[in-house]
Amino acid sequence: MDKKYLLKLYIVGGTSHSERVVAEVRKICEEELDHHYVLEVIDVLEHPALAEDERIIATPTLIKVLPEPLRRVFGDLSDREAVVLGLDLRPLGDTPDTDVP
Amino acid sequence: MNRKVLVIDDEQSVRNAFMLALEDTGSDVDTAENGSTGLEKFRNGSYDLVFLDLKMPVMDGATALRRIRELDQSVPVYIVTAFHQEYFAELKEAQRDGINFELLHKPVSGDDIRLVVEAALGGTAAREDKVDG
Numbered sequence: 001m002d003k004k005y006l007l008k009l010y011i012v013g014g015t016s017h018s019e020r021v022v023a024e025v026r027k028i029c030e031e032e033l034d035h036h037y038v039l040e041v042i043d044v045l046e047h048p049a050l051a052e053d054e055r056i057i058a059t060p061t062l063i064k065v066l067p068e069p070l071r072r073v074f075g076d077l078s079d080r081e082a083v084v085l086g087l088d089l090r091p092l093g094d095t096p097d098t099d100v101p
Numbered sequence: 102m103n104r105k106v107l108v109i110d111d112e113q114s115v116r117n118a119f120m121l122a123l124e125d126t127g128s129d130v131d132t133a134e135n136g137s138t139g140l141e142k143f144r145n146g147s148y149d150l151v152f153l154d155l156k157m158p159v160m161d162g163a164t165a166l167r168r169i170r171e172l173d174q175s176v177p178v179y180i181v182t183a184f185h186q187e188y189f190a191e192l193k194e195a196q197r198d199g200i201n202f203e204l205l206h207k208p209v210s211g212d213d214i215r216l217v218v219e220a221a222l223g224g225t226a227a228r229e230d231k232v233d234g
Contacts, residue, residue: 012192017201044204045193048184051206058179058217059204073227075220086227 005037006066010056013043021060024078032089103129104222109139110154122211128218136160140168150221151178155188163191170200177221179205
């Protein structure tokens, strides 16, 4: 099993803005985490219960589920430095071991 | 220069919550009690951010959203709503039509209002969740 980050992105899907957000987040993940991540994109309009369970305040929100601690950022997710610092994204060698099946 | 925020909601308590949360934050908060009044204010003002309730008399939030987008494609608009399917039918129509908007969970605390306004107007907000138990 790979050691990976597990990230969840909550958006209002299907709009030009959300498509841009998804692309920006994927770009940051690719460049900061190489392939060592799983990104789940959740449309809150389709899955409101998931957003409710995750205590989402506003869209777009990006959550780092693993490795712990759980952290979240929202607002301008194209700000690489803010996203990296806010989620504490680091090279995997610097993080606690985390297995994502 | 202060940021201008427009809050459109038929509940006085919600409008007050936004005004209280954003006082002394460098934001000027303007309010309206329904979509029609809100649209009129939006047309005559210059706002940096809009919060919009869904269920309102005279003109509902989904209609007001469409009218605002006819006037301005770029201003951030947050629909303030509970996250339940029953509230989302009209928003899904707007989504299918490619209308840009974001969601803000209702009820919302003063701290969350400040965080979201900062994030919407100033960049990115971050939070580390407390461990339950």
